Amino acid sequence: MRLTLRIWRQPDAEAPGAMRTYEVEDISPDMSFLEMLDTLNEALILQGEEPVAFDHDCREGICGACGMVINGQAHGPERTTACQLHMRHFADGDTIDVEPWRAAAFPVVRDLMVDRSAFDRIIEAGGYVTAPTGSAPEAHATPVPKPDADTAFAHAECIGCGACVAACPNGSAMLFTSAKVNHLGSLPQGAPERDTRVLDMVDQMDAEGFGGCTLAGECATACPKGIPLPSISAMNREFLRASRRR
Amino acid sequence: MAVTGLAMLLYLIAHMLGNLKVFFGPDEMNGYAHWLRTIGEPVLHHEWFLWIVRFGLLAAVVLHGVSAYQLSRRDLAARPVKYAHARRRASYATRTMRWGGVIVALFVVWHLLDLTTGTVNPRGESGHPYENIVATFDTWYGDTIYIVAMLAVGLHIRHGFWSAAQTLGAGSPGRARALKATANILALVLTAGFLSVPLAVMTGVVS
Structure with missing residues (x-):
């Protein structure tokens, strides 16, 4: 060619x-x-x-x-x-x-390289589970219903490439942030930090200068891992819930 | 954006249904307009209900506009450099939210001067909405402004209702189709309902 x-x-x-x-x-x-x-x-x-x-x-x-x-x-x-x-x-x-x-x-x-460390700082703000380390826990110690495990896994697929931000006409990072919020939020291990996670991650996302979501849907179309657009609504639901309880 | 948008959408549904009174003749229409001013009596004074609704709507319009301005400023700042290889993105309704909103806001000013104060209405007689409606839709500019504005309203609702549902956390993969369908039906029914009045005057069904 x-x-x-x-x-x-x-x-x-x-x-x-x-x-x-x-x-x-x-x-x-x-x-x-x-x-x-x-x-x-x-x-x-x-x-x-x-x-x-x-x-x-x-x-x-x-x-x-x-x-x-x-x-x-x-x-x-x-x-x-x-x-x-x-x-x-x-x-x-x-x-x-x-x-x-x-x-x-x-x-x-430089050229085609961009600095995506804003994503790292969003993850640092709450995209983790605080757990004591040590030997691996027994697999059945914390039962997870199959639908929840499926939801968590579908969102854990996000590789943080930034295609959602690149495709968004507003340069918004809502799909990326929602992937981690939904991944950890749907698991029992993520439950103790559920409220602070969504509030802190969204705060950090705004502080990094990402745009707001206008539901154009370009992010979900571009996502190589197929994170679906309704994940953003699920994060909004988490955010409203956490704001009420704050 | 979502809460004020939905509040205005509820008002539009009531407004559109009220407009259909025009098909039952001048007595029905004018009687209905008079009844609107008596809602809540004797607890509320004459026209108080109407003024409460007007202030509520004014607050909704202002808050909606301010949020739209803030969101737009933030969004434009977050994407300072455009792609050299431009590509048509998103649906027409989605891409026209900003300018469509401005067009609808300008129309509201015209609409109030036309049918509330009667300033720009060819007849403009207070207490005779039926006659004023027929008078404005007997002019070419009255019809043109109204039809363009109603098409903009329909497009705005199509993306707006669906977006509001997502913002308020009502979206889910299972509900995506139902929400899209509701947005499309609301947009179609409201646009058709509003457009039926000028079309009826233009075709002589209402005169």
Whole structure:
């Protein structure tokens, strides 16, 4: 495959950036999107140019490190992560636009890399369970009803990639925060901190400069892990409940 | 946004049903308008109920507008850089909430000057709402402004009702379809109900 890439290049956080055009050849349809970028970077290095910086780690769709907006869609046209997006979803001769996540709370570090530590601070604010450590407890010591376990697991799938924020027209982190609130809130282990968790996490989310939710629904469409839109309503329910009890 | 929006939605349902009185002739319509002023008597004085509703609505409109302004400012600040590869996002109703809301707010001002104070009404005779309605919908601009505004109201309700339900925590995967359907039905029925009056005047069913 032969492709034209228009990629956001920005040397550092302060410098202005711009879209730059590159041509790549001999791209196999079986390559992942990141492997295609690797091919471009090899060529750039040989030419003595700076390679395109992008985040990546596991390259099997489970870590949430990679993330870029491809043709206006977070992680590209398929519902998966950029590392699991294959070039067969594009046609020979295509022009592909590649941009970093755009949100005030996710400042660009370089090229396609953004600083997502705002997510870490939201988790620090309450996305955990305070429990004494030690040997693993017996599996049946705390019974969890199957529907609750399913709800918790569906929300625990969030890998914190930030596609929800990137896709949201308001740069809102409601879907990300709701995933952790619902994950821990639906389990007995999470019950003691249920109220403070949602209040503190939402406070931190607002303090980080994420936008408010207008239920556009773009986040749930972009989420590679399929966190559903009604999770936001479930978090609002938790928030109202906790506010009444405060 | 959600609480004030739902309060105004309840008022719109009552308002639309009241408007349908126009199809029963001038005596019914004018009698109904007069009755509205006597609600709560003798505990409340004449027109007191109406003024309580008016102040409640004014508070709802102001709070709704202020929250919309605050939310919009926050949302625009959270996404300072646009994507170079723009893509059409969300539904038409969702994308037009801000400007649709502004259009509806401007219409409310026109509507009050037209049919409450009678300032811009071609007839503007107090106590004769039926005749005033026919007079305003006999003008091309009266019809145009009203029809455009009612379409904006319908779109606003379609996204607004569903969003309000999510904000108040009523959303769940099982209820998603029912809530969407309720929002669509409310939007359709209210728009159709409101539009039936100018259409009836334009076609001569009401004159």
